[in-house]
Amino acid sequence: MTSLILAIALFQAGPCRGEAERHIADAQRLGEAFDLAAAAEAFAAAVKSGCPDARAAAIYIRGLIAARAADAQFGSAAALQPLQETISALEPFVFFAMAMYAYYAMRRSGLTHPNRMALHWTIGSAVFSALGAGLLGLAHTWPAVNKWTHGTLITPMHGHMAFFGAYVMIVLGMITYALPGLTGRGEESRETSAGFWAFWLQVGGMFGMTMAFAAAGITQTYLERILSIGYLETQLKLQVHFLMLVATGAVFVLGVALSLWDFFFLAGRPVEAAAARAGAAPAGSTAG
Ligand code: HEM
Ligand code: HEM
Numbered sequence: 001m002t003s004l005i006l007a008i009a010l011f012q013a014g015p016c017r018g019e020a021e022r023h024i025a026d027a028q029r030l031g032e033a034f035d036l037a038a039a040a041e042a043f044a045a046a047v048k049s050g051c052p053d054a055r056a057a058a059i060y061i062r063g064l065i066a067a068r069a070a071d072a073q074f075g076s077a078a079a080l081q082p083l084q085e086t087i088s089a090l091e092p093f094v095f096f097a098m099a100m101y102a103y104y105a106m107r108r109s110g111l112t113h114p115n116r117m118a119l120h121w122t123i124g125s126a127v128f129s130a131l132g133a134g135l136l137g138l139a140h141t142w143p144a145v146n147k148w149t150h151g152t153l154i155t156p157m158h159g160h161m162a163f164f165g166a167y168v169m170i171v172l173g174m175i176t177y178a179l180p181g182l183t184g185r186g187e188e189s190r191e192t193s194a195g196f197w198a199f200w201l202q203v204g205g206m207f208g209m210t211m212a213f214a215a216a217g218i219t220q221t222y223l224e225r226i227l228s229i230g231y232l233e234t235q236l237k238l239q240v241h242f243l244m245l246v247a248t249g250a251v252f253v254l255g256v257a258l259s260l261w262d263f264f265f266l267a268g269r270p271v272e273a274a275a276a277r278a279g280a281a282p283a284g285s286t287a288g
Contacts (some may be wrong), residue, residue: 004192004237012095015263016046016051017050018049018050018051019049019050019052020046020049020051021027021074023042023043023045023049023051024046024048024051024280025044026042027039027040027042027046027060027063028062028063028071029041030042030063031062031063031064031066031067032066032067036063036067036154039060040060042253043057043060048130048175049158053237055279062124067249075107079100083142085142085143087095087139087140088141089138090136090143091137091138092133092135092137092138092141093134094134095129095130095133095134095137096129096130097204098129098132098133099126099127099129100133101126102122102127102217103126104124106123111288113187114181114187114188115176115187115188115190115194116188116191117190117191117195117196117199118173118174118176118177119268120173120199121169121170121172121173121194121199122169122177124160124167124168124169124173124199124203125165125166125170125173128161128164128165128169128203128206128226129162129165129166129169129170130165130188130208131165132158132160132161132162132163132164132165132166133158133161133162133165133166133200136157136158136161136210136214137155137158137162138271140155140158141156144245148221148225148226149225151219151240152217152220152224152225153213153216153217153220153241154214154217154218154220154221155217156213156217157213157216157217160206160209160210160213161206161207161210166200170285173191174257176190179191179268182245189267190267191267192207192262192266192267194258194261194262194266194267195259195262195267197255197256197257197258197264198256198258198262199259200255200257201251201252201254202253202255202256203254204248204251204255204269205232205248205249205251205252205253205254206248206252207248208244208247208248208251208252209236209245209248209249211244211248212241212242212244212245212248213241215241215244216238216241216245219234219237219238220238223237260266
């Protein structure tokens with residue numbers, strides 16, 4: 001009986017020769033190099049070319065153990081977590097650095113550029129993105145915070161101010177800066193009181209929306225995530241914040257509408273080509 005068992009065991013763990021041996025060696029090498037998918041393929045090839053399953057499986061497991069040992073040596077995912085968190089939390093510093101640079105540039109130039117509308121959008125972008133992306137991003141980026149706030153209204157609180165500050169405002173700044181040059185008008189030609197109103201209505205409206213999302217997000221996190229009150233019941237308690245969102249959103253929309261009106265009909269009003277050239281030429285120069 002014993003010899004029968006031994007014979008079966010020996011049969012199962014028979015030597016792998018020729019091509020099969022090469023596949024096994026490959027599999028072992030790949031397994032130890034962490035390439036477990038390729039290692040599994042090499043084991044399958046070894047089995048196919050005549051290596052019994054038991055031996056292939058044993059070596060596969062050895063490969064896995066080697067991978068685990070290497071993982072422990074270089075630091076497991078859990079051990080690297082604080083490092084990952086710290087690197088992620090460094091992100092906002094770029095925004096803070098940009099805002100500081102904008103302030104430094106403003107101090108140096110004394111805000112003397114004649115296209116004051118473009119300056120408003122550009123400096124506004126540096127400030128708004130530092131607050132929206134930098135500060136409000138940092139506010140919920142730590143896992144200890146994000147495990148509570150993930151996917152709540154805290155996310156659009158950050159998303160709206162970051163998007164508007166980092167992308168919308170800088171694009172409007174670039175358009176306002178480039179237009180006089182492209183259309184041959186004076187640098188100050190984009191400056192209208194409707195333009196300034198449009199700027200402040202959008203900035204004020206978006207700031208108010210951010211505050212409404214923030215109040216709703218903090219309340220939602222507390223009621224739904226901490227006190228485990230149901231989603232819909234929580235939403236009912238957030239209605240007041242959504243009323244605030246609608247009100248501040250309306251201010252924002254008014255600003256956008258005024259911006260469009262100004263773009264096409266006020267700052268962008270058609271002017272005679274000669275008058276436009278005269279406006280663009282520096283004082284005292286003669287038209288050529
Ligand atoms: C240009 C800059 C940025 C923009 C436009 C932006 C915009 C957004 C938007 C739209 C979302 C929501 C994504 C979704 O629908 O799931 C989001 C999520 C998130 N952002 Fe940003 N972001 C910016 C920078 C940053 C920075 C600097 C940080 C902080 C390190 C940050 C931290 C986060 C976090 C933690 C979430 C996930 C929120 C959650 O768990 O629900 N963001 N961001
Ligand atoms: C009147 C103005 C606006 C109002 C009232 C408004 C309102 C909203 C609301 C209620 C949501 C869904 C939030 C949620 O339940 O997760 C949302 C999502 C979003 N909005 Fe707005 N929004 C406005 C303007 C804007 C603007 C101008 C931008 C971009 C510059 C923007 C970008 C986004 C983004 C990226 C999301 C997805 C955010 C996320 O997944 O968390 N919105 N908005």
